[in-house]
Amino acid sequence: MTNAQSPVEPMPEYDRVDQIVERNNCKRSALIPILQEIESVYNYLPTWALRRVSEKLGVPLIQVCGVASFYDAFHLTPTGEHIVRVCLGTACYLKGGSRVLESVEKELGIKDGETTSDLKFSVQSVRCLGACALAPVMVISQQYFDKMMPMKVNKILKQVQSRSGKDQE
Amino acid sequence: MGKIKNKQALVTLQKSLLQQRDLSKPCARVCVGTGCRARGSLNVLKSFEDEIKKQGLASKADLKQTGCHGFCEKGPVVVIGPEETFYSEVESADVPEIVSETLMKGKIVDRLLYAEPVTGRKSVCEHDIPFYKKQTRRILFNNGKIDPTNILDYITVGGYLALAKTVTEMSSEEVISVIDKSGLRGLGGAGFPTGRKWRSTRTAVGDPKFVVGNGDEGDPGAFSDRSLMEANPHSILEGMTIGAYAIGANSGFLYVRAEYPLALKHLQIAIEQSKEYGFLGDNILASGFNFNVDIARGGGAFVCGESSALVASIEGKMGEPRAKYIHTVEKGLWNKPTNLNNVKTWACVPLIIGNGANWYSEIGTKESKGTAVFSLVGKINNTGLVEVSMGTPLKRIVYDIGGGILGNRRLKALQTGGPSGGCIPEELLDLPVDFDELNKAGSMMGSGGMIVMDEYTCMVDVARYFLDFLQYESCGKCVPCREGIKRMLEITTNITKGHGTKEDMDLLQEMAETIRDFSLCGLGQTAPNTVLSTLRYFRKEYEAHVIEKRCPAGVCKALIQYTILKEKCTGCGVCKALCPSQAIQGEPKKTHIIDMAKCVKCNACRDVCKFEAVAVKQKVD
Numbered sequence: 001m002t003n004a005q006s007p008v009e010p011m012p013e014y015d016r017v018d019q020i021v022e023r024n025n026c027k028r029s030a031l032i033p034i035l036q037e038i039e040s041v042y043n044y045l046p047t048w049a050l051r052r053v054s055e056k057l058g059v060p061l062i063q064v065c066g067v068a069s070f071y072d073a074f075h076l077t078p079t080g081e082h083i084v085r086v087c088l089g090t091a092c093y094l095k096g097g098s099r100v101l102e103s104v105e106k107e108l109g110i111k112d113g114e115t116t117s118d119l120k121f122s123v124q125s126v127r128c129l130g131a132c133a134l135a136p137v138m139v140i141s142q143q144y145f146d147k148m149m150p151m152k153v154n155k156i157l158k159q160v161q162s163r164s165g166k167d168q169e
Numbered sequence: 170m171g172k173i174k175n176k177q178a179l180v181t182l183q184k185s186l187l188q189q190r191d192l193s194k195p196c197a198r199v200c201v202g203t204g205c206r207a208r209g210s211l212n213v214l215k216s217f218e219d220e221i222k223k224q225g226l227a228s229k230a231d232l233k234q235t236g237c238h239g240f241c242e243k244g245p246v247v248v249i250g251p252e253e254t255f256y257s258e259v260e261s262a263d264v265p266e267i268v269s270e271t272l273m274k275g276k277i278v279d280r281l282l283y284a285e286p287v288t289g290r291k292s293v294c295e296h297d298i299p300f301y302k303k304q305t306r307r308i309l310f311n312n313g314k315i316d317p318t319n320i321l322d323y324i325t326v327g328g329y330l331a332l333a334k335t336v337t338e339m340s341s342e343e344v345i346s347v348i349d350k351s352g353l354r355g356l357g358g359a360g361f362p363t364g365r366k367w368r369s370t371r372t373a374v375g376d377p378k379f380v381v382g383n384g385d386e387g388d389p390g391a392f393s394d395r396s397l398m399e400a401n402p403h404s405i406l407e408g409m410t411i412g413a414y415a416i417g418a419n420s421g422f423l424y425v426r427a428e429y430p431l432a433l434k435h436l437q438i439a440i441e442q443s444k445e446y447g448f449l450g451d452n453i454l455a456s457g458f459n460f461n462v463d464i465a466r467g468g469g470a471f472v473c474g475e476s477s478a479l480v481a482s483i484e485g486k487m488g489e490p491r492a493k494y495i496h497t498v499e500k501g502l503w504n505k506p507t508n509l510n511n512v513k514t515w516a517c518v519p520l521i522i523g524n525g526a527n528w529y530s531e532i533g534t535k536e537s538k539g540t541a542v543f544s545l546v547g548k549i550n551n552t553g554l555v556e557v558s559m560g561t562p563l564k565r566i567v568y569d570i571g572g573g574i575l576g577n578r579r580l581k582a583l584q585t586g587g588p589s590g591g592c593i594p595e596e597l598l599d600l601p602v603d604f605d606e607l608n609k610a611g612s613m614m615g616s617g618g619m620i621v622m623d624e625y626t627c628m629v630d631v632a633r634y635f636l637d638f639l640q641y642e643s644c645g646k647c648v649p650c651r652e653g654i655k656r657m658l659e660i661t662t663n664i665t666k667g668h669g670t671k672e673d674m675d676l677l678q679e680m681a682e683t684i685r686d687f688s689l690c691g692l693g694q695t696a697p698n699t700v701l702s703t704l705r706y707f708r709k710e711y712e713a714h715v716i717e718k719r720c721p722a723g724v725c726k727a728l729i730q731y732t733i734l735k736e737k738c739t740g741c742g743v744c745k746a747l748c749p750s751q752a753i754q755g756e757p758k759k760t761h762i763i764d765m766a767k768c769v770k771c772n773a774c775r776d777v778c779k780f781e782a783v784a785v786k787q788k789v790d
Binding site: 129 | 203204206207208240241242244387388389390391394395426427428429430465466467468469470471482483485486487488544546547548552553584587618620622626634635638641642644747749771772773776777
C-alpha cells in the first residue's frame with residue numbers, strides 16, 4: 001500500500017470497539033468476527049483498535065496481529081472507498097482475468113493491493129468469487145461486472161466514480 | 170406459526186401446503202442466485218412485480234424468487250409454470266411480453282428460448298436442454314424450484330421429513346448404518362467414507378462433540394457449494410441436524426467464505442426459520458434432542474478448507490493446519506471430537522434417510538456411489554453446474570452436457586480438483602468420474618471444479634498459475650510447502666520466460682515428489698499435483714519452452730509476438746483506437762501494423778478484431 005497517503009489515524013474510538021467486543025460476549029474465540037466487524041466500520045484495522053481488542057479479550061497482541069495479517073479479509077492500512085476486486089480464479093485467468101487486472105492497475109496508476117492517494121479506489125486481485133460462469137469477473141462494491149475485457153475498465157471506473165460523487169452531494 | 174411438535178404434524182402441514190398449491194396456476198420463477206443477480210435478475214424480478222400489478226393479475230399469477238439453476242452464463246433465468254417454459258438472458262424490457270403472452274396465455278416468446286450454441290436448436294423446457302437432460306440431479310434437484318428464503322417451500326417438497334423420521338423412529342446407530350450402507354463418501358474432495366467418519370466421532374472419547382459444515386469453497390473454478398448454500402440452505406441444515414443426532418453432538422458450525430455474501434444471508438435466514446419451526450434449537454420435534462448451529466464467516470484463506478485449519482479458524486486463530494496423526498474426529502474444535510463434512514455431503518444425508526441406502530447406492534461405481542457435482546467452466550460452450558452419477562465418462566460431461574469446446578477448438582486437458590488436482594489429457598477422456606480413478610490418473614475429485622482447457626492454453630503456464638496460487642495461500646508453517654512451492658514457482662516462471670534448462674525439468678520432478686511426501690497437510694501434499702501431471706502428460710510442451718524457447722499455445726508473453734494478418738485486415742481502425750500503448754499504425758482501409766517495440770502484448774487488439782486478423786506468432790529475435 002505504498003501509494004496511499006500516510007494514513008492519518010482517526011481519533012481512537014475506544015467505546016465503539018468496546019461495544020463490538022462486548023456484543024461478542026468478550027469471547028476469545030470470537031476474535032475473527034470481532035475483527036471483521038471493526039474492518040467493516042473503518043475499512044481497515046487501525047492499530048489502536050488491535051491493541052484495544054488485545055486488552056479487552058486478554059489475547060496477546062502478537063496473536064491478534066497474527067490473525068489480522070493471516071486472513072485476506074483484513075487490511076492493516078486504510079483501503080479506498082471502492083475496492084475493485086479482479087478475480088484471478090482459474091476460469092477467469094484462462095479467459096484473460098490478468099489482463100483485466102493490468103488494465104485496472106494502469107487506469108488507476110496503482111498496483112495490486114494498493115490504494116489511490118485520494119482513498120477512492122483500492123485494487124485487489126482475488127482467487128475465485130464463485131461466479132466462474134461469468135468469467136472474467138470484476139466486482140466493485142458488491143456490484144458484479146461479467147465477461148470483462150480490458151477495454152471496458154476505463155468506462156466502468158468512471159461510472160463508479162461519478163456515481164459516488166453524486167452520492168455525496 | 171408455532172413449533173412443530175411431531176412427525177404427524179409435519180406430514181399434515183406438508184399435505185395442506187400441497188393442497189393449497191394450485192399446480193395449474195401460472196407462476197413466474199426468477200433466479201436470484203449470484204450469477205443471475207450479476208446479470209440484472211433483481212431488476213427483472215422487480216419488473217415482474219410491477220407488471221403483474223399493472224395488468225391486475227396479482228390473484229391470477231404467482232411470482233417466486235429461486236436460487237441458482239447452475240446455468241449462470243445464460244442468466245437471468247426465468248421459468249414460467251405450469252408449462253415450465255425456460256427463458257434465458259431475460260431483460261426487464263422483455264417482462265411485459267412474458268407476462269401477457271406466456272404467463273397468461275401460455276404462448277412462447279421464441280427469442281427468449283435457449284438455443285444450442287452449435288446447432289442453434291431451441292428448447293422450450295429446462296429438461297429438453299441437452300445441458301440438463303443428461304444430468305442426474307439429486308443434490309441440486311430443488312435448486313431453481315424453491316424459494317430459499319421460505320421454509321414452507323422446502324417443507325412442501327418434503328423437507329424435514331427425514332429429520333422427523335430420524336429423531337422419532339431411528340436410533341443413532343441405525344442412522345449411521347444407513348449412511349454406511351449407502352456408500353456415501355465425502356464430497357469435499359477426499360472421498361472419506363462418511364458413515365465411518367460419523368462412527369469414529371460417535372465413539373471418540375470426549376464431550377461435548379461438534380459437527381461442522383464446510384462451505385469454505387476456496388477451490389478456484391468451483392461454485393457448486395455456493396449454489397447449493399444459496400439455493401437450498403435447509404437441505405444442509407437438515408443433514409447436519411441428522412448427523413448431529415447420530416453422532417451425539419448438540420452444537421455445530423457452518424464455516425462459509427466471506428466471498429459468498431448471498432449464501433451467508435440465505436443460511437442465516439434458514440437457521441432462524443428452522444428454529445422457529447422447531448427443527449433446530451432445544452427439544453427438536455419434541456424428541457428431547459437439542460441442536461444449534463452457528464455460522465462462522467471465513468477470512469479469505471484457501472488453507473481453511475483443510476479440516477484442522479478450519480477448526481483453528483473457528484477457534485479464532487490463524488488457519489494453520491496441524492499434523493494429521495491427530496484426527497479431528499478425536500480432537501477437533503477445542504480438542505473435542507468433531508465431525509467435519511462438506512456442505513454437499515450434508516445435503517445428501519436427508520435424501521439417503523428419506524429414500525433409503527439402496528436408492529443412493531443403486532447408481533455409481535463399485536467404490537463411488539451416488540452423484541458428483543462439477544462446476545464445468547473454462548473453454549466450454551455450456552458453462553454451469555453439472556451433476557452426474559458417479560461412473561459417467563468425462564467425455565460425456567464435456568461433449569454431451571458441455572456442448573463441446575468453445576470455437577470448435579481441440580480439447581487439450583481437463584483440470585479437476587483445483588490447485589490440489591491435476592490435468593487430465595484428452596487421451597484419458599474415457600475415464601469415469603470416480604474418486605479412485607481420478608486419483609490414479611494423477612488428479613482428484615476435489616471440491617468439484619472442472620476446468621476445460623483448449624489448445625490455446627499453455628500447460629506450463631497453468632502449472633505456474635497454480636503454483637503462484639499455492640505459494641500465496643501456503644500458511645507457512647512447514648518448510649517443504651512454504652519454501653518448496655516458491656522455488657518451483659521460480660523455476661516454472663523461468664521456463665515460461667524462455668530461461669529454463671533441461672535440468673530444471675528434472676529438478677521440478679524431484680522437488681514435487683519431496684513436497685508431496687514431506688508436507689504437513691493436504692495443501693502441501695497435493696500442491697505438486699499440477700506440476701507432476703503436466704510433466705507426465707505434457708512433457709513435450711515443457712521441452713518446447715526449454716529447448717526451442719517456444720510456447721506452442723501462444724500464451725507465454727516472453728516467447729510470442731502479435732502480428733496483423735495482411736489478408737484479413739480491413740483497416741477498420743478499431744484496434745488502433747483501442748491499443749493502450751499506441752503500438753498500432755495504419756491508414757484507414759489499409760492493412761495496419763504493430764510496432765513490436767511498443768507492444769505490451771495485452772491482447773486488446775485480438776479481443777476486438779472482428780475479422781480475426783490479429784494473430785499470435787512465435788517470437789523471432
